[in-house]
Amino acid sequence: MSARPELPAALPIGPQEPVEVPFWEGLRDGELRMQHCGGCDLWIWAPSWICPSCHAFDPPWRKVEPHGRVYSWTETFHAFPASQEFRDALPYVTALxxxxxxxxxxxxxxxxxxxxxxxxxxxxxxxxxxxxxTGGWPVLRWTTDTEVTE
Ligand SMILES: [Zn+2]
Incomplete structure (x- = not known):
């Protein structure tokens, strides 16, 4: 169990396109949200105006239970020129x-x-x-802890 660390965010952050706004609104509400097409039962990521399978417009957003498993990961030990904002957070793990x-x-x-x-x-x-x-935006993070303290 560990406290939630204050980490920088990679910039740019926040919605870069209007279609992404519900994801960021979800984070502001403390929820993970993704699109789910009711027409063909497809979960969609990254946000899209159209279902990539059945081509239905404006797939609706749904709350997703915030649990997953690590598909792949990497650990960063050095701050690269384009990511100097992470210099004080090294080393850190990024996962898919x-x-x-x-x-x-x-x-x-x-x-x-x-x-x-x-x-x-x-x-x-x-x-x-x-x-x-974090550039004024909430940021989605992952933790291996089963219980997180403030
Ligand atoms: Zn669909």
Whole structure:
């Protein structure tokens, strides 16, 4: 169990296109949201105006249970010229997290927590509140901890 760390966010952050707004609104509400096409039962990530399978417009957004497992991961030990904002957070783990309850869609994110990160490690999403460090937007994070303290 560990406290939630304050980490920087990779910039740019926040909705880059209007179609992404519901995802960020979800984070502001403390929820993970993804699109789900009712026409063909497909979970969609990244956000899209159209279902890539049946071509229905405006697939609706649904809350997704914030649990997944690590599909792949990497650990960063050096700050690259384009990511100097992470210099004080080194080393950190970035994982591609698979969501079985959302059709196996995969999301990228930094993983915090005490347990080691391995392929298949169960992780839980948490939302780092918006701050100056995160460009004013909440950020989706993952943790290996089963219980997180403030
Ligand atoms: Zn569809």
């Amino acid at each position: 997290v698979e969501l079985p309850q959302a059709g196996g869609r995969r999301l990228l994110g930094i993983v915090t927590g005490e347990a080691p990160v391995l392929i298949g490690t169960p992780v839980t999403a948490w939302v780092q509140p918006a701050s100056e460090l």
